[in-house]
Amino acid sequence: MNITLKRMTLIALPLFLTACGGGGGGDTSTGSGGSGSSDVSSSSPTTSLVNTEDIVAARAFKFCIGDAIQLSVNYSGSTPGALHVYSQADYVHANGDVDVDPLSRLTTIYPDLTTTVDIEINGNWEQIYARWVPMSSSELEQTFVVTLNQASGAYVISF
Structure with a gap:
């Protein structure tokens, strides 16, 4: 030891x-x-610092860039399922099919429980994406692209 x-x-x-x-x-x-x-010896360039009290914004300036939209679902099928709403596409194929970014999900709509939801979106978004996922294998999954160009802020997805 x-x-x-x-x-x-x-x-x-x-x-x-x-x-x-x-x-x-x-x-x-x-x-x-x-x-x-x-x-x-200090060779870094000298920059003049701006004090926060020197920053002036226009009266109409707002930090809020959010918009509210109303999304309605007109589902004519009989299979229960979920409509997931996303803010970003992960990949757009050459034929136009879209793979949504699963991390950008905004909400989920169950058409058998509700058909209309209000969603707060970023005013800079040009599109949102909706992915229908049926609870049965007899119906195919579908992806919809909703172009955000309506002044009324009301959008309908019919399938």
Whole structure:
């Protein structure tokens, strides 16, 4: 036991002294006597900082860029399912088919429970995407692209 303890001490002591001890590989060519410090002149360009009280916005400026739309679902099928609404497309195929970004889901609509929902959207979005997922394999999944260009803010998805 003592032999193992001595060997561990002999191995650990040099590592400890090296880690805590010196180093000091600073540039000593500046004539500072090897203290490791050197004179550094600032070469970064000076920029004038703007104080927040100097920032002025127009009276009509608003941080809110959200718009409210009303999305209605006109489902003529008989299979229950869910209509997931997304803000972004993950990939658009050459034939126009869209794969939605699953991380951008806004809401889910169950047409057998409700047919109209109000959604808060970003006013910069040009489109939203709706993905119908039926609860039965007898009906296919469908993706719809809703172009956000109605002044009334009312949109209908019929399928």
